[in-house]
Amino acid sequence: MLDSRCYEELGLASVLAKVQSGERLTVEDGERLFVCPDVNAVGALAHAVRSRRHGNRATYVMNQHINYSNICVNGCRFCAFGRRQGEPQAFQLSLEDVVEKVRERLDQPLTEIHIVGGCHPDLPFTYYEELIRAVKTSRPGAYVKAFTAVEIAHFARKENCSTGEVLGRLKTAGLDMLPGGGAEVFSPRVRQLLCPEKVSGDEWLRVVREAHAMGIKTNATMLYGHIETHRERLEHLDALRRLQDETGGLVCFIPLPFQPANTQVEGVQPTTGVDDLKTIAISRLMLDNVPHIKAYWIMLTLKMAQVALHFGADDLDGTVIEEKIGHMAGAQSDQALTRAELERVIGEAGFVPVERDCFFRPVTHVE
Amino acid sequence: MNISTISAKIAGGGRIDADEAWALYEKADFHELGHLAHQVRLRKHPDSVVTYVVDRNINYSNICVCGCRFCAFFRSPGQDGGYLLSREELAQKIEETLALGGTQILMQGGHHPDLPLSYYEELLQFVKSRYPIHIHAFSPPEIVHFSRLEGCDVATVVARLRTAGLDSIPGGGAEILVDAVRKRVSPHKCSAGEWLGVMAEAHRQGLRTTATMMFGHEEEPRDRLKHLFALRDLQDRTGGFTAFIPWAFQPDNTALRCPPATAVAYLRLLAVSRMVLDNFDNLQASWVTMGPRVAQLALHFGANDFGSTMIEENVVAAAGVHFRLSIDEIRRVITAAGFRPQQRTMAYQWVE
Numbered sequence: 031m032l033d034s035r036c037y038e039e040l041g042l043a044s045v046l047a048k049v050q051s052g053e054r055l056t057v058e059d060g061e062r063l064f065v066c067p068d069v070n071a072v073g074a075l076a077h078a079v080r081s082r083r084h085g086n087r088a089t090y091v092m093n094q095h096i097n098y099s100n101i102c103v104n105g106c107r108f109c110a111f112g113r114r115q116g117e118p119q120a121f122q123l124s125l126e127d128v129v130e131k132v133r134e135r136l137d138q139p140l141t142e143i144h145i146v147g148g149c150h151p152d153l154p155f156t157y158y159e160e161l162i163r164a165v166k167t168s169r170p171g172a173y174v175k176a177f178t179a180v181e182i183a184h185f186a187r188k189e190n191c192s193t194g195e196v197l198g199r200l201k202t203a204g205l206d207m208l209p210g211g212g213a214e215v216f217s218p219r220v221r222q223l224l225c226p227e228k229v230s231g232d233e234w235l236r237v238v239r240e241a242h243a244m245g246i247k248t249n250a251t252m253l254y255g256h257i258e259t260h261r262e263r264l265e266h267l268d269a270l271r272r273l274q275d276e277t278g279g280l281v282c283f284i285p286l287p288f289q290p291a292n293t294q295v296e297g298v299q300p301t302t303g304v305d306d307l308k309t310i311a312i313s314r315l316m317l318d319n320v321p322h323i324k325a326y327w328i329m330l331t332l333k334m335a336q337v338a339l340h341f342g343a344d345d346l347d348g349t350v351i352e353e354k355i356g357h358m359a360g361a362q363s364d365q366a367l368t369r370a371e372l373e374r375v376i377g378e379a380g381f382v383p384v385e386r387d388c389f390f391r392p393v394t395h396v397e
Numbered sequence: 398m399n400i401s402t403i404s405a406k407i408a409g410g411g412r413i414d415a416d417e418a419w420a421l422y423e424k425a426d427f428h429e430l431g432h433l434a435h436q437v438r439l440r441k442h443p444d445s446v447v448t449y450v451v452d453r454n455i456n457y458s459n460i461c462v463c464g465c466r467f468c469a470f471f472r473s474p475g476q477d478g479g480y481l482l483s484r485e486e487l488a489q490k491i492e493e494t495l496a497l498g499g500t501q502i503l504m505q506g507g508h509h510p511d512l513p514l515s516y517y518e519e520l521l522q523f524v525k526s527r528y529p530i531h532i533h534a535f536s537p538p539e540i541v542h543f544s545r546l547e548g549c550d551v552a553t554v555v556a557r558l559r560t561a562g563l564d565s566i567p568g569g570g571a572e573i574l575v576d577a578v579r580k581r582v583s584p585h586k587c588s589a590g591e592w593l594g595v596m597a598e599a600h601r602q603g604l605r606t607t608a609t610m611m612f613g614h615e616e617e618p619r620d621r622l623k624h625l626f627a628l629r630d631l632q633d634r635t636g637g638f639t640a641f642i643p644w645a646f647q648p649d650n651t652a653l654r655c656p657p658a659t660a661v662a663y664l665r666l667l668a669v670s671r672m673v674l675d676n677f678d679n680l681q682a683s684w685v686t687m688g689p690r691v692a693q694l695a696l697h698f699g700a701n702d703f704g705s706t707m708i709e710e711n712v713v714a715a716a717g718v719h720f721r722l723s724i725d726e727i728r729r730v731i732t733a734a735g736f737r738p739q740q741r742t743m744a745y746q747w748v749e
Contacts, residue, residue, distance in 0.1 A: 031428075032428060036432070068435075069697050070431040071428075299726075299729060302689070302730050302733040303689070303690030303692075304697070304734045333659065333691050336659050336660050337664070340661070380661070
């Protein structure tokens with residue numbers, strides 16, 4: 031941390047005291063950090079908290095992303111990925127296609143398959159159960175992290191059953207964990223303007239709470255940098271913090287900078303580096319009960335994600351391969367990274383690279 | 398060596414020596430380094446302004462006999478893809494630059510094997526007689542090359558170019574100012590001493606110049622600091638440098654096999670540069686090589702200038718890096734970092 035006089039001059043002496051003693055920050059504290067002109071001062075606070083939790087380790091995962099379909103009934107204005115059925119560029123993978131994608135990479139030591147897609151209007155629920163089973167059968171050693179809370183709620187509506195039943199059947203099929211997508215910003219004002227068809231923030235939290243109660247861990251995201259205020263970002267973080275107090279089921283939080291290209295959100299420019307780093311740092315400081323903060327290089331660029339390891343993040347995500355959602359919105363990063371590249375970037379930033387699985391347990395490969 | 402003692406020295410406005418700089422570079426905490434550099438920057442520029450220049454990089458030719466291993470831009474004489482700009486092409490590029498509010502051109506090229514010095518003199522006279530534009534041109538290796546071809550000394554070359562209309566000299570071709578490194582990566586380019594000699598002569602004749610460093614190839618970390626101290630020593634004697642611009646080597650399409658320097662490595666070096674070069678007024682962030690996000694953060698790690706709008710840029714682009722920023726976008730990024738954007742000239746005078 032920087033010298034305490036520096037925080038006094040910035041009017042952040044009380045925040046510094048809370049961080050030092052491990053006391054929880056309020057939404058108002060978060061607002062003061064967002065308007066602080068000194069990004070290094072904010073970053074140093076988050077780095078202290080991150081170092082207390084994780085020492086000088088920074089993790090990555092050997093993973094594969096599969097987007098089974100981009101056909102979606104929601105039509106969120108911030109999305110460049112979704113297509114209506116029948117539109118050009120709409121796609122939907124058969125189970126054979128998915129199995130093929132998994133088999134293509136069997137020679138690589140992957141531990142996680144990340145599967146998400148649009149809210150498809152007419153795929154039967156059995157498709158999703160079979161999808162999980164097929165992936166599990168093709169690659170028994172990998173964890174399947176699949177379907178956001180938004181997709182789970184959509185499946186339940188289509189199948190005319192409860193989300194609890196959907197989660198139960200998917201768990202039986204082999205689902206290991208839910209990713210954190212679809213949280214966007216929980217504010218009803220923002221959702222009404224940007225994604226009125228999508229489930230509400232309360233419903234997202236309810237589904238995730240239910241998953242945790244059934245022993246299914248999840249991540250959580252926040253899509254920021256569009257029309258939301260700092261206060262709305264902080265209320266989003268506070269809602270996740272209260273959920274985590276109840277369940278303890280959140281593994282990792284992932285702030286995602288909005289990518290405006292090819293979306294229907296007009297007049298919004300991409301986020302800037304200082305905003306990205308402050309958002310990561312404040313997430314680390316606010317979410318005192320969430321173990322991990324991810325700097326998702328696909329959205330941030332690898333250069334920024336590396337810097338973010340000094341601003342509260344302890345994870346870079348992974349090797350990915352064939353990412354579609356961010357790239358269709360103009361993300362400028364590569365499509366895939368190798369283990370050597372991830373370890374080099376982590377090492378050059380001054381951290382010890384550690385491979386992890388989807389639950390953030392260290393991975394040791396037996397040769 | 399104790400970091401807090403060195404920090405206190407810097408905070409008090411003291412000058413650090415090579416051992417102290419090395420200790421900071423090696424050991425100081427990342428945020429501490431950024432914070433210290435930012436304090437030095439705020440002391441030099443307390444008004445929270447970040448400047449930028451509207452200009453265009455014009456490369457008059459890519460034909461080059463130097464063959465540096467880190468270069469993706471040059472073509473050997475006779476090789477396909479070599480070019481020499483015509484007067485018409487040059488005029489059109491300058492007219493476009495002026496139409497976009499540009500105040501200067503940065504004009505550099507390869508070491509052409511057989512153009513006489515009179516060619517460059519006539520080029521300068523051609524531009525100056527037609528356009529009200531500042532010419533920032535011919536890096537020290539080009540000037541050394543001209544002097545060898547022409548069989549005259551560097552002082553004569555500088556004087557003749559100055560008479561023909563040259564306004565200032567860009568700091569390119571410095572690479573790493575350590576001859577052992579230069580022998581490996583750019584064996585046919587001028588030596589460190591020659592590079593510094595051209596700048597000393599230019600300053601003596603009243604021309605202002607910038608200085609660069611290209612790091613992250615085959616040099617050792619200590620070589621980067623030797624480079625900084627060589628610049629500081631010369632600046633103590635002449636005061637002719639306006640700015641320092643470090644940038645990270647981009648390996649694509651070059652003959653060097655090494656991964657590109659990371660953002661953290663760039664920011665650490667930038668911050669240490671700000672502290673060592675206490676006699677340089679300005680430090681530029683390099684969005685062309687690091688991208689706008691990292692360049693914005695660089696404004697909190699010692700940089701007070703966002704460089705050029707780069708209406709045209711060919712050399713870094715040839716190495717596979719294609720960042721592009723409009724004037725509006727540069728102003729937005731500066732503002733979002735908490736600073737006031739201000740267009741400037743090469744001499745760091747504000748353009749209203």
